[in-house]
Amino acid sequence: MSVITVFNALYCNEEMIVPQLVEKTGYRLVEDDEIVARASTLSDLSRDRISRAFTARTSLFNPFTHEKERSIAYLRLAMADILSQGNLVVNGFCTHFIPASVTHVLRICLVADMAYRLEKAGNLSFPEKDALKMIHKSDEDKSAWTRQLTGNADPWDSALYDIVIPTEKIGPEESVHLILRNLNTDVLVPTAASLAALDDFRLQATVQVALTREGHDVSVAVQDGAVTLTIEKNVLMLSRLEQELKEIVEKIEGVKTVTTEVGKNFHQADIYRKLDFQAPSRVLLVDDEREFVQTLSERLLLRDLGSAIAYDGESALEMVREDEPEVMILDLKMPGIDGIEVLKQVKATQPEIEVIILTGHGNETDRETCMQLGAFAYLQKPVDIDILSETMKQANEKIMRRRREGGS
């Protein structure tokens, strides 16, 4: 009856480890595709639309369609349905739906450092630039996903798993052994409590679907059939809303009691606005020191700051033209077109882009030149990540202010 879940970063030997687990255990493999297909049957949404829930991007129209919330609610219900079959290896995004209270699940995470992942992608004959783009996109999506479901923006955080395997250090064979050794422990035998938790999970998913269908965005907790609904949106006619929620939920089979409560964000007028506008949304990092800039990008990602990378001046200018970044973090010393020249050209063609210089070689003259050319700030390597993200926020405030004043 036990279940193994595997959530992995892209290019971390998952294509070897997961099939071997299936073979050695005889368990059935369940992937996101199957869960999406089931969610699509349960709802009136197409598979394609449901799959969009796995991407970090949310449609501008989502506030009216609630498509993302609906997709997630149906995916959760599909996951709960399938999970009750037992003897499964589940691989993919949907593993994060399973609550920690369901204890007969062994939760595995596969990660590796960027150099290893790039090398693996290289073996699959992707050019490095494309591989990096894919990895960043995938990491960004996974970070958005775990943040949405667990509140944790670090998708590889050990708190979310039983075992986190660094696959650049532990080979595929050894990884499989490690997992199997842990599978054969008493802890993973389904207990009465764990099975009850599974029932609660299924009921929670059912309640969430019913509420989402009616356009309500409320968090749901279930304990032994007792449902607690937490209202986060600030609503003046609260008792009216509570009454409506209760009427929807009480009808559902298996619900014993319904209580409503007000969440801690209830009295904050608009929590989402704060989240959305504090940080710039399009950041371009330009630096020829690959390792440094990749690490920087990852660390910024953990602070919810997504970024694109250019390794030289020429591709930076090309990305400026095509992708219109809001903020640029620029090294001065680079082969070919150097940082000062990039700064000059950017400020000549797209002065609204805020440029933060980050250099290890600069002197006082460089600083003056850059500031005169219109750089937003001039920072020296090594840089404190807090100072850098604070500077990025200030740059963003300037952009927001200008947009408000410019009326566009």
Add this chain to the structure above:
Amino acid sequence: MKKKERILQAATYLFARKGYSDTPMHELSKMTGTAEGTIFYHFKNKQGIFLAILEDLKDTILPEFEQYRKVESENTGLDMVMETISFYLYMAKSREDLFAILHQRHPYELAVSNAECRDILEAIYNCFIDIFESAIVAGQADGSIHSAIVARKSALIVFGMVDSMVRFRMNNLYDVEALYSELIESCRRMLQSEPC
């Protein structure tokens, strides 16, 4: 009229026209011929005056709505909804200052941090919407209103349409008198059981 009532009346007048934050206390003092010290004797502070106005609004308007609701009617539920629309628009016009205050931002901002303000506003809106909702429920019972309509949500939507007409008039967006009959017909078409 008692001094306290006079202060409230003047404050309602000023808050409705100038807004809460743009009404200085000395102006209220000048208008009522009362020393600022006397005002603060009756009310704890400016916010206290504002809450007293809301409380007063609740105490004067709600009984009228309750009264209206209790009147026995031979009419169908659908007709009752239409009458309620007219009654709401009539009340909004005859109590313009009070409704102007309800249409400002301030009371809702205050409600976020002030439980008393929140309770008063919730009671006011509950009363408004209950009237629409009970008429819709009655209409579904007597067959004049479509059974597939969700009474709770439709009551809010009809109220939203009607209340925004009040806003139209207050801000002189349009000659709303010219819209009333179309508004009432639209609501009728939205709710009635058989499409015409």
